[in-house]
Amino acid sequence: MPATNELIDLRSDTVTRPSAAMRAAIAAAPVGDDQYGEDPSINALQERVAALLGKEAALWFPSGTMANQVALRALTRPGDDVVVSQESHAVWHEAGASAANAGVQFTPIGARGTFTEAEFRAVVKPRGHMLFPPTTLVEIENTHNRAGGVVFPQHEAERICAAAKELGIASVLDGARLWNAAVATQRSPAELARPFELVAVALSKGLGGPGGSLLAGTRATMVARVRYRRLDGGAMRQAGLFGAAGLFALEHHLARLGDDHANARLIGQALAASQRFELDLATVQTNIVVFRVLPGRADAATVAARAKERGVLLFPLGATALRLVTHLDVTREQCERAAAVLVEAS
Numbered sequence: 001m002p003a004t005n006e007l008i009d010l011r012s013d014t015v016t017r018p019s020a021a022m023r024a025a026i027a028a029a030p031v032g033d034d035q036y037g038e039d040p041s042i043n044a045l046q047e048r049v050a051a052l053l054g055k056e057a058a059l060w061f062p063s064g065t066m067a068n069q070v071a072l073r074a075l076t077r078p079g080d081d082v083v084v085s086q087e088s089h090a091v092w093h094e095a096g097a098s099a100a101n102a103g104v105q106f107t108p109i110g111a112r113g114t115f116t117e118a119e120f121r122a123v124v125k126p127r128g129h130m131l132f133p134p135t136t137l138v139e140i141e142n143t144h145n146r147a148g149g150v151v152f153p154q155h156e157a158e159r160i161c162a163a164a165k166e167l168g169i170a171s172v173l174d175g176a177r178l179w180n181a182a183v184a185t186q187r188s189p190a191e192l193a194r195p196f197e198l199v200a201v202a203l204s205k206g207l208g209g210p211g212g213s214l215l216a217g218t219r220a221t222m223v224a225r226v227r228y229r230r231l232d233g234g235a236m237r238q239a240g241l242f243g244a245a246g247l248f249a250l251e252h253h254l255a256r257l258g259d260d261h262a263n264a265r266l267i268g269q270a271l272a273a274s275q276r277f278e279l280d281l282a283t284v285q286t287n288i289v290v291f292r293v294l295p296g297r298a299d300a301a302t303v304a305a306r307a308k309e310r311g312v313l314l315f316p317l318g319a320t321a322l323r324l325v326t327h328l329d330v331t332r333e334q335c336e337r338a339a340a341v342l343v344e345a346s
């Protein structure tokens, strides 16, 4: 296997390492005790993200999973029903946290990462019923990870959130990759966030920060968010070291996300043209490519193992599906090489 520094790591956009310039920003960061609200870098980041999302206030969290968990705590009660998309992060990638922490159950609906207002209305369970768990929250994931980075149609998100409001149901946007959705659709993050009560965004994915997510919403929900962050063990002190990295990432790495989308498209087109994989190019909208091996050829784990021997890392998503993610630490040339390696590995 090639040396570590020659690997083309397409396992996730979380594998990026802080650049020298980002490290300089971290080193120069003014910091304070964030639990006293005295970390200037975190305060600046929270204000910047709240403004970008068009919300009153944003709160910093060590991870996106914790931001999502606090959103659930703030907006639901144990035994409630939460409507989500099929294969959502909340259901697959949070280790059962929603059941363990908030005590809610999920109703996954729709297909390929999206669902419609009609599908939402069809599964809503009313409050006050002697048998039904009350539906108190709807969560939309944009972009949708396991569906291949697809963008949730905004007109449908607006209709779903309007229906939720009418029915007294809260709404959350899991926007860990909302920045990618904004760049791909040329809509502002604030426009994408507008229909939702709470919005979670990550700095540690495509933006290339070493960690941190924010949960934005009204000032009125802030008290509950601060309390549950502490309750979940996520209240930190001089978190401004992360905050400065986040500010740097928003300044320098947001507009360039289009490069990652172009690189994902390049790989997707090469895989589709090879006719060695099943891949719907319409799903390659941002920086994620989910594709399947064809029947009778090497399975997903074998393709990933063969690619690794040639220096290309990616994850199998199951027996037949694989996922790769482009990011700021892989160049266009590396993506061209990765596509060639994958075709040979099939």
Ligand SMILES: *Cc1c(COP(=O)(O)O)cnc(C)c1O
Pocket: 062, 063, 064, 065, 066, 068, 089, 141, 143, 144, 145, 174, 176, 177, 202, 204, 205, 213
């Ligand atoms: C990564 C991610 C999160 C949060 O993950 P952490 O690793 O806990 O920061 C939440 N939702 C989606 C869709 C994600 O991709």
